Amino acid sequence: MEIKESSASIADILSPIHLICMPEERGFSGRIKNGLVNSERTSIVYNIDKGTIEINSQTYDVGRPSFSEVAHAVLDSLRELYGDYETIPYTFNSEAYENERFKAEVLALGGQGLLEFSVYKK
Numbered sequence: 001m002e003i004k005e006s007s008a009s010i011a012d013i014l015s016p017i018h019l020i021c022m023p024e025e026r027g028f029s030g031r032i033k034n035g036l037v038n039s040e041r042t043s044i045v046y047n048i049d050k051g052t053i054e055i056n057s058q059t060y061d062v063g064r065p066s067f068s069e070v071a072h073a074v075l076d077s078l079r080e081l082y083g084d085y086e087t088i089p090y091t092f093n094s095e096a097y098e099n100e101r102f103k104a105e106v107l108a109l110g111g112q113g114l115l116e117f118s119v120y121k122k
Helices: 010-014 029-037 067-082
Strands: 003-005 019-021 041-047 052-055 058-061 086-091 094-098 102-109 114-121
Touching (some): 029 041, 029 052, 041 067, 067 114
Antiparallel strands (some): 041 114, 086 094
């Protein structure tokens, strides 16, 4: 198993440690990338209680990865597809990521078991 050190972001806050398993092992990062590439606006909603991820209204069973694993899969996909970005903190459970090519907003609703990303291409 490959281990990756994460950068400071909401994904780190959601994880009790700063070392996480690579999300590719869960098999959902390819679906995230496809959703990001194929849409001007992408909605990604992870439901940890159901073990599902919804990408642009398509629901996939993904098991029970942590919020941190899913957040890093999205952020790694954004960086790979659109380049480095700036992190813009909003509140304790939300922030945005932005560069000249996209803006992504994330909201972590731990009490409801949801992690929601909204990504807009510029």
